[in-house]
Amino acid sequence: MSKTDSRDGPSLPGPGEGKRGEDGYIGYLLRQAANAYETHLSRVLGDLGVTPPQFSVMTMIAAYPGLSNADIARLAFLTPQTVGVTVANLVRAGVVSKRPHAVHGRIQQLELTDRGRELLDAAKRRVDAVETELVEGVDDAGERTLRRWLAQISSCLSNG
Structure with missing residues (x-):
């Protein structure tokens, strides 16, 4: 049982313990899991020089060519400011290119460069x-149930 000591207060429960475990609020557990996932991705992608937000941005650009920064912010759950900085860094690194929208010239559409596609791969x-x-240890039916449940949460709460 791992406890984190706070300076002057009681020991804090570790991940998976107390209200940070099965007795916790589902919303908190989702945030805790998302935070752990993002932290782990930072470590896994670090030596590639890719941050989780950069990975999200590159993934959305590859999946939906011609997106604007505003589109990416909505799809990747990032702030417009974060997307602006992230895209600028990706452009500077030669991973993303910009081109004016055919109709709305002020809108810049984004595309991965060859280097960007290699890095994303x-x-x-x-x-x-x-x-x-x-999903290690989860059978195919359990994984489908988990994916359906997570998608339903997003759909239900986004429309409410």
């Missing part, structure tokens, strides 16, 4: 390995 292999770890 390398990052995806690592993220796929993490995803495999996440």
Whole structure:
């Protein structure tokens, strides 16, 4: 049982303990899991020079060509400011290119460069390995149930 000591207060429960475990609020547990996932991805992608937000941005650009920064912010659950900085860094690194929208010239559409596609492929292999770890010990039916449940939460709460 791992406890984290706070300076002057009681010992704090570790992940999976007390209200941070099965007795916790589902919303808190989702946030805790998302935070652990993001922290783990930072370590896994670090030597590629890719951050989790960069991975999200590159993934959305590859999946939905021609997106604007505003589109990416909505799809990747990032702030417009974070997307702006992330895209600027990816452009500077030669991973993403911009081109004006055919109709709305002020809107810049984003595309991965060849270097960007290579980097995304390398990052995806690592993220796929993490995803495999996440469902280790879960059968196919359980994984489908988990995916359906998570998608339903997003759909239900986004429309409410």
